[in-house]
Amino acid sequence: MRNLLQNILPTEKAEEIISIGKIKRIQPNEYFIRAGEIPRKLAFVFTGLFRYVYIDDNGNEFTKGIIQNNSFISSYSAMISKSSSYFFIEAIEESEILEISYDKWLVLLESDAFWVKFLLRFVEKGFSIKEKRERDLLLLNAETRYVSFLKDFPGMEKRIKQTIIASYLGIQPESLSRIKKKFQS
Amino acid sequence: MRNLLQNILPTEKAEEIISIGKIKRIQPNEYFIRAGEIPRKLAFVFTGLFRYVYIDDNGNEFTKGIIQNNSFISSYSAMISKSSSYFFIEAIEESEILEISYDKWLVLLESDAFWVKFLLRFVEKGFSIKEKRERDLLLLNAETRYVSFLKDFPGMEKRIKQTIIASYLGIQPESLSRIKKKFQS
Numbered sequence: 001m002r003n004l005l006q007n008i009l010p011t012e013k014a015e016e017i018i019s020i021g022k023i024k025r026i027q028p029n030e031y032f033i034r035a036g037e038i039p040r041k042l043a044f045v046f047t048g049l050f051r052y053v054y055i056d057d058n059g060n061e062f063t064k065g066i067i068q069n070n071s072f073i074s075s076y077s078a079m080i081s082k083s084s085s086y087f088f089i090e091a092i093e094e095s096e097i098l099e100i101s102y103d104k105w106l107v108l109l110e111s112d113a114f115w116v117k118f119l120l121r122f123v124e125k126g127f128s129i130k131e132k133r134e135r136d137l138l139l140l141n142a143e144t145r146y147v148s149f150l151k152d153f154p155g156m157e158k159r160i161k162q163t164i165i166a167s168y169l170g171i172q173p174e175s176l177s178r179i180k181k182k183f184q185s
Numbered sequence: 186m187r188n189l190l191q192n193i194l195p196t197e198k199a200e201e202i203i204s205i206g207k208i209k210r211i212q213p214n215e216y217f218i219r220a221g222e223i224p225r226k227l228a229f230v231f232t233g234l235f236r237y238v239y240i241d242d243n244g245n246e247f248t249k250g251i252i253q254n255n256s257f258i259s260s261y262s263a264m265i266s267k268s269s270s271y272f273f274i275e276a277i278e279e280s281e282i283l284e285i286s287y288d289k290w291l292v293l294l295e296s297d298a299f300w301v302k303f304l305l306r307f308v309e310k311g312f313s314i315k316e317k318r319e320r321d322l323l324l325l326n327a328e329t330r331y332v333s334f335l336k337d338f339p340g341m342e343k344r345i346k347q348t349i350i351a352s353y354l355g356i357q358p359e360s361l362s363r364i365k366k367k368f369q370s
Binding site: 126138 | 247
């Protein structure tokens with residue numbers, strides 16, 4: 001586990017962040033954060049797979065993001081503004097995470113400019129991912145969005161339920177089936 | 186002009202950023218950044234109004250953001266990754282800006298941890314704005330998006346052309362007219 005964090009952090013810094021966190025196992029369909037709650041924690045994903053999902057009043061699901069291992073998960077805007085999360089963070093597969101309380105993270109952040117730069121890189125990455133996602137939704141048709149999904153998440157079309165992929169692409173599952181058939185033929 | 190930057194920065198820091206920038210005037214419909222170019226600059230908007238706009242191969246416009254004074258404008262993801270901008274940054278009104286070269290900005294950023302924290306706050310703000318925008322586009326119908334627009338940008342419905350507002354809401358100008366009539370009656 002430690003090795004995974006050491007891929008993105010110097011050994012000493014990896015130890016620091018591990019020392020303020022708790023290693024936890026999360027089951028598929030379990031929520032790390034629920035919509036409506038004020039998030040007080042973030043996590044680093046060692047292994048597994050998560051999604052960020054909006055669920056509207058009629059129970060319709062909109063998967064806004066898919067998060068793989070070696071990334072952080074958080075309802076970031078809500079956490080920093082101390083407001084309710086609008087979306088759920090749900091495990092898609094059994095996952096192992098390093099859960100970190102936001103309060104402890106803030107103390108770490110103040111302790112060393114290194115962490116501010118580290119955080120900046122992650123927020124920048126999140127910003128860039130959101131920008132590409134927005135562009136795909138605004139400019140591409142469903143077929144091209146599916147191609148973009150396959151490129152962004154290699155191998156995921158087998159690990160993620162078709163209903164979730166459809167809700168990520170903003171289409172009905174039936175439309176996804178049609179698109180996939182078209183590509184197979 | 187200086188006073189405006191001093192609203193968001195200590196005097197000494199406002200002077201620092203002014204010293205690396207150039208004050209410029211931009212006319213309505215003029216581009217600050219063009220799609221296809223690798224952006225090498227950002228700017229602080231003293232007065233005026235800008236939009237970020239995607240234009241697809243058929244000439245359709247998608248206004249992805251509206252940026253008021255006292256904010257920074259940049260094609261940020263493209264700038265930091267040294268790739269081509271996917272969108273245009275266009276002045277909607279005659280505007281006065283402080284144009285800053287990205288290279289000079291990077292030097293400033295390295296000079297003092299203050300600027301890293303300052304940048305982090307802006308990227309976080311941008312991230313949160315994008316998240317709300319994404320939510321509005323995914324979860325709200327056109328009418329509710331219009332109400333959300335009026336709330337986010339008070340007074341703007343008179344300063345911005347209807348075609349641009351419609352392209353921000355992701356609807357046809359005729360649909361916007363219908364929605365506005367409904368609200369008036």
